[in-house]
Amino acid sequence: MYPYLQITSVIRATILRGKYVLGQQMPPIRTLAEMEKCNPATVQKALKILEKQGLIVSRGSKGYFVTESEKKIIELRNLHLNRLTKILFEKLYELGFSDTEIIKMFEEYVATKNK
Template sequence: MSWSFDNTKPIYLQIMEKIKLQIVSHELEPNQQLPTVRDLASEAGVNPNTIQRALSDLEREGFVYSKRTTGRFVTEDLDLILQSRKQLSEEQLQQFVSCMLQFGYKKKNCQMY
């Protein structure tokens, strides 16, 4: 089954976000091997080059690392994972508050949710 993507941002960025979310939520554990580029591309329904770009950028950011003969793995850097979880949580919270304000709620009302 293909992953769903929106047309508002590049697919490789959406793939990066999905994998980061899997890492910070521990769906993917530290040192866990990732599926191959070909397998991820098939699962996501995208070109392998798109997956390759997303994984290369994740590697540059430190979320994954490569072992030449065995593939890519999730980082062991728990500080990076925790920091990213906090950052993603704050971004989601800001988006929620922004939407609630657009609906006419006051900031103090948003605290109830």
């Protein structure tokens, strides 16, 4: 995977987890580059992708800000969830698990997680 795509994924997950709230200013590009141990140009490329996805907005010299649209955050979280769920189920089916076994695994996981 290209480094800018990895950075895009990390920043997207951070936003979707709620570390940055709606409308909050993102750290400067140089700070993000230091945090991710990469070149500022790589972060810039990642931010442009996130901007195209509507997750962040550029305010010129003021920097990048998380979208103020809660609807957009929910939409992107659900999109991400659907992709991950599809991948998980495909892998479980490849391993030969049945629907019944998968449901049981989820039930057991939830039961142990809530203890």
